[in-house]
Amino acid sequence: MELRRLGRTGLHVSALGLGTMTWGRDTDAQDAAQQLRDFRLAGGTFLDTAGSYGDGASEEILGGLLGSVVDRDEVVVATKGGLRRTPSGMVVDSSRGALLASIDASLERLGTDHVDLFLVQAPDPHTPVEETVSALRHMVTTGRARYVGLANHAGWHTGYAAAALRVGGEAELAALEVEHSLLNRDCELDLVAATQALGVGLLTWSALGRGVLTGKYRRTLPADSRGASSHMSGFVEPYLDARGSAIVDAVCTAAAGLGRAPLEVALSWVLGRSYVSSAIVGARTPGQLRESLGALDLTLPGAVSSALDEVSDPSSDFADSYA
Template sequence: MEYRRLGASGFKVPALSFGTGTFGGVGRLAPWGATQVEEARRLIDICLDAGLTLFDTADIYSGGAAESVLGEAIKGRRDKLLISTKATFRNGEGPNDVGSSRFALIRAVEAALTRLHTDHIDLFQLHGYDAQTPPEEVLQTLDQLIRQGKIRYIGVSNYSGWHLMKALGVADRHGFPRYVAHQAYYSLVGRDFEWELMPLGIDQGVGTVVWSPLGWGRLTGKLRRGQPLPAQSRLHETADFGPPVPEELLYRVVDALDEVAAETGKSIPQIALNWLLQRPTVATVVIGARNEDQLRQNLGAVGWNLTPEQVAKLDAASVTTRAYPYWHQAGFAERNPPPV
């Protein structure tokens, strides 16, 4: 397993990390999976054997059950792995059970530490932007938690460019720790991330933690032009969670993936993941799995690389018209070169 620096920090993370959204099986995320402790231990064994040591979770995954399952499954080997978790989405009925206030963040971190059976979180990320709380309050609270040893590194998720840049400016102005990670949606059928957030990451030293790298289950190899959704596709239950994808774009990408699969002997998911691993700023790609077979398949995305010609083929198939002003800026590469 390749290890990469997380942004401009000295912290190294595996190129693939494991997402625990399938742990617990409670509530709205139940269609993702219902992995319990015994099976989770087996999946974690496979990950560790492959050198995958970073496990990503969140307080809203199955209402905290995902963190609890992970915490039970890693007992006795906490020192063998890294934990990333997230907070800020509503996780209770009270007026302060949401957001990034000092009250909410301290309580969220304390609750996560309890569920995970650990005394520290290696990477703590704000799951979404909170426009109701001043960034000074957010960063001062995270600084306090770092000084207490309860979290080691901080990041954000699902931020827009100005959200992240404003926070980095506040951190620099007051000497607070900087965000070193942005957990973001990015895939061959969702490349909006490249327009602003990727250049920002390069400029500011923010590494990308990619979520839903298979385009919300669309790049599993099961979707084909003119065919209905497979009976077992999670898109039946969770399509409303993810962004819409024009059918022609999806099938154009799938056609290109099929061509590369024939050339490489790799599966469509492995190719889609490997493409992401070659993109600028990407530090780690979060993979998920409901069972051993899916996990082993996804682990096969590392240890080899697509050729430049194959990358170019996938780039061409997945390109879309950018929103303004990005399409205008892209026309002047002399002044605005693309990320490399």
């Protein structure tokens, strides 16, 4: 598997990243171990988790596999913080105290003394950027994190944080992680240009459009799918509209012409974006992950890629919103 440089850092990540959001909830430890074996066998190195995934269960499972299934130094481990559970539910909290407590808890669950990358999971309107940045800088200077970044933040926020980090001199913003697929190309409107100008690596999640680009929702709602589950149906539903159906139909038509699976076409499209450092896929089962790994040998013909670009063009939606 291709290794790509993360922004202008010296860190390299595999073109395909292994997401672990389902681990500890929909994916048990045995299946997680098999996923990790298959991923490493394919040359994958980048593992993406978060303290909020399964209330820490994802990190605990991954921690149990580091050293047993894979050597710690063979992989790049990224985790996220900034979401805190309270009696009334999950809240965003990227204050210095919350972030430092979060990474310490993550390190304990992962059974390691550092993560390769720590990301602030969501923007916090109640905490000054400078305070969040001070926590990130402290993680680097104390060795808790080798690199730091943001997830799901706007372009202006990314630029502000990058500039604030550089003032201290001890750390730089290494990465921004956002959703990106044929069904969601919003990052192309400003984030891609921002990350390239700042020298920040772009990590993308849900390359398969929350599972919709597999084509499994074209005719029905599978009983064992995310769309039918009580805790994930709201996550999938936004893409089950007319626009989403048109894009999925185009992907399925292209897949039929190439003799490949729709998910391979959709994933190959993301992997073909030169600005993507790593496209993260989260699979519930080892079989699903193997299907995603099958996309690694597919390069879309120019005509197919252009057709998919056109049918999913985000600029037309952006223009329509101001019409």
